[in-house]
Amino acid sequence: MDWINAIVQGTLLGGLYALFAAGLSLIFGVMRLVNIAHGDLIVLAAYLGLTVTAALSMNPFVALILVVPLMAGFGYVLQRGVLNWTLGDDILPPLLVTFGLSVIIQNALLEGYSADPQKLNAGAIEVASANIGGLAVGYLPLVMFLTAVLVVAVLQWIFYATALGRAFRAVSDNQDIAQLMGLNRRHVFGLAMALSLAVTAIAGIFLGVRTSFDPATGPARLIFGFEAVIIGGLGNLWGTLAGGVILGVAQSIGAQINPGWQILSGHIAFLIILAVRPRGLFPRMDG
Amino acid sequence: MTHFTTNRRTVIRGLAAIGLAAPAILRGRSAFAQGRTIKVGHVSPRTGPLAGFAEADEYVLEGIRAKFAEGIAGQGGTYNIEIITADSQSNPNRAAEVASDLILREEVDIITAASTPDTTNPVADQAELNEVPCITTDCPWQPYFFGRSGDPANGFESTYHFFWGLEDVIAAFLAMWDGTGVEKTVAGLFPNDADGNAWGDPELGLPKPLAAAGYTLVDPGRYQPLTDDFTAQINAFKEANCQIVTGNMIPPDFATFWAQAAQQGFNPKIVTIGKALLFPSVVDSLGERGNGLSSEVWWSPYHPFSSSLTGISAKDLANGYSDATGRPWTQPIGFKHALFEVVADVVKRADDVRDPQSIVAAIASTSLDTIVGPVDWSVGPVKNVTKTPLVGGQWQKGDNGLNLEIVANATAPEVPVTAEMQLL
Secondary structure: OHHHHHHHHHHHHHHHHHHHHHHHHHHHHHHOOOOOOHHHHHHHHHHHHHHHHHHHOOOHHHHHHHHHHHHHHHHHHHHHHHHHHHOOOOOHHHHHHHHHHHHHHHHHHHHHHOOOOEOOOOHHHHOOEEEEOOEEEEHHHHHHHHHHHHHHHHHHHHHHHOHHHHHHHHHHHOHHHHHHOOOOHHHHHHHHHHHHHHHHHHHHHHHHHHOOEOOOOHHHHHHHHHHHHHHHOOOOHHHHHHHHHHHHHHHHHHHHHOHHHHHHHHHHHHHHHHHHOOOOOOOOOOO | OEEOOHHHHHHHHHHHHOOOOOOOOOOOOOOOOOOOOEEEEEEEOOOOOOHHHHOOHHHHHHHHHHHHOOOEEEOOEEEOEEEEEEEOOOOHHHHHHHHHHHHHOOOOOEEEEEOOHHHHHHHHHHHHHHOOOEEEEOOOHHHHHOOOOOOOOOOOOOEEEEEOOHHHHHHHHHHHHHOOOOOOEEEEEOEOOHHHHHHHOOOOOOHHHHHHOOOEEEOOOOEOOOOOOOHHHHHHHHHOOOOEEEEEEOHHHHHHHHHHHHHOOOOOOEEEEEEOOOOHHHHHHOHHHHOOOEEEEOOOOOOOOEOOOOOOEHHHHHHHHHHHHOOOOOOHHHHHHHHHHHHHHHHHHOOOOOOHHHHHHHHHOOEEEEOOEEEEOOOOOOOOEEEOOOEEEEEEEEOOEEEEEEEEOOOOOOOOOOOOOOOO
16 A cells, blocks of 8 residues: 555656656757756746735735746746847857856845745645545645646647647757748747746746745756656657656655665666666657 | 955945845954954855855844954953954855865954854864864754764864754753653654764664653654655654654755645654754744744743843844844854854953964863853863753744744753643
């Protein structure tokens, strides 16, 4: 029973990792940009959520109505104003710029909010749970997992069933030809970053409700996002969800054996998959 | 690194308020300097994950600088003391770097450091290497002493430390639990870091004294800090029917554990955790579920001590901070103040402040009643270390949110108990 419980809890945890990773996956898929500041952007979203909930005394999940568009707007401006200028043949400049962005966000948050650990208070849902066949399944992890599935489904739909998604795929396949066909790639990239940060906003709110955060927690959250993306296959959204779940389950099974192996077993699962399938489990079909 | 003196207080305050680092400001107007100015370096984690420990630095140093501006009467005349602060950025490598800078470039006469082994150890190591007198605090003495490969037979030459040790935490925790009549099964949560390994160590940590006091410890093993899932631990604790939870955790890990414990139906009667529950901001962030958690208390407004330097009582110092900043008091405030009490006392007594040997001799012979209790290096568990009193406290609901009440004082009866221990 303990083992089943560990697998169930690990799967639900995978939902959180998938939320961390979905934005990363999307950005990499569209413009081959590795966003080192992604973890800090998640924490930034959590702080935005904190400000909105404190100012308007609303539930953090209701605050998403404001935080999602704010982060999306920030993403568009960030992409058009900064990151577009760094994109080119060399993958190093965007990497360095996002690294710098990470440092800037951390220190700006420290100045603005101090080093106090903060938490978003979502009320009773945080500790409520349902008893399913003898397993206590918390509502919050369950909602988190379902949200992750929903987010991935929506992103998938945008990618393959809308004009915007066609534009994403076009610039991803060949920027120059897409440009010739009348797509403004700078604008398309801006929209992709906006979408990515909209997902980040959701991840940030869930992170803040689940545990406490401070300005320095971003980078530690980034690693699991990266691993989930790579396990699932770069740029494949359903793969990212699968990657998150594999990581979560590997961790909880490791912890069941010995808590010291929890994080390690996640990394080991990642390494094994990297060794066996270097392009991840479900690589994108882009030759 | 910033240089400033008390006569520019208002400027500093203004700068701090708008969130800029204070720029270099002209050195002191030496109205009192009959001897030369004594330079004291101070390293603390102003930024980064440990910044909470240093959040009251500005306030405490302001009071200290105001006092130092009057000059300190020493053996060779009246001295000006200039405090030069440096930020460790919560990073031990950076702490070593700024310490060596203070020693070699600023040529400080005494170097001080506070808050966690990540700050005190690298600074003390640099001081020992360069034979500069060093006083540190706000880090349990075992990580300080053994973390620097100290040999109890020889100790160190130039570096001295005052705080409490693991044995005091254990005694304070036991004092809290003993009176409650709760079943003696204890769940242990120890991370795989310096503190967690020390607390969970079978020889020097919690297991032995707990067993001696009749408690059964359920320790599933060391977890990695910033873990996202505590299901395995919660399963083990539920199976063993643990009524008490203890350990040493960082705030995000505790928040994760505590939410998951509720989700998965694990409801202990007592939760006493080191480190995570020190700061009011952390406990407040847990909302309703912060009420009733307990922790060790190194210093509080209720401690019946007052400053040897300014005469201010523990209560007034804590309230002064709350009034000045609008934030609740925190435990490091007292120790930061006491650190400079010791510095002033050493300057007063040193035969020759130009001679590091003489300063070290003065530190070693300190016997001072500070705002955190007596500091006297002639009594201590090992050479270079002396201990201050430690009691047990619980966060209880008061009129304005949660207050840290003293609930067990068997370890230091001079500190009054302010409330009864309540079960969760």
